[in-house]
Amino acid sequence: MAYGHKTPSPARMRVHVVLHAARDRSNAGVARETGLHLDTVGTWRRRFAEQGMPGPADRKRSGRPPSFTALQTAQVKALACQLPAETGTPLSRWSCPEPAREAMERGIAPAVSASPVRR
Structure with missing residues (x-):
């Protein structure tokens, strides 16, 4: 997923965060290397630790429900x-x-x- 051409960009970044975390890098170091905010790195890392691979995936966003069936x-x-x-x-x-x-x-x-x- 980290190097797949068909992997969506946000998912690829999350996988890179997880891979950096597996190499025992600090959140600050991962944030510097990926260009992400420190809080974002911490959130994705925590979700992966708690939920495994589904953790860093996109969550359902709130919004207006569909108007038409x-x-x-x-x-x-x-x-x-x-x-x-x-x-x-x-x-x-x-x-x-x-x-x-x-x-x-x-x-x-x-x-x-x-x-x-x-x-």
């Missing part, structure tokens, strides 16, 4: 992949506000703006 997302994507003429909409092509409006009219989602449709 996977089914709603798939339905809006399917709608956007259709030609507007197939849906009875008098347009030559979709722009983001129109599929959002169409999704609300079809009852796919109670309220959806153009931004999530664009994403």
Whole structure:
């Protein structure tokens, strides 16, 4: 993992911290060598000592829960992949506000703006 090309960069840095720790290097020395903050090195080292390999992995972050279900997302994507003429909409092509409006009219989602449709 430490030298794998497909290992994400944050995971690679955490593995390097663990490897330095296995060589009995101090947190301050590891922080200097890796360019990480001393507290970050201590946190990852402690998590590894307590939990093993899963310890330094990314934790679930708090945040806004998803607004749409996977089914709603798939339905809006399917709608956007259709030609507007197939849906009875008098347009030559979709722009983001129109599929959002169409999704609300079809009852796919109670309220959806153009931004999530664009994403």
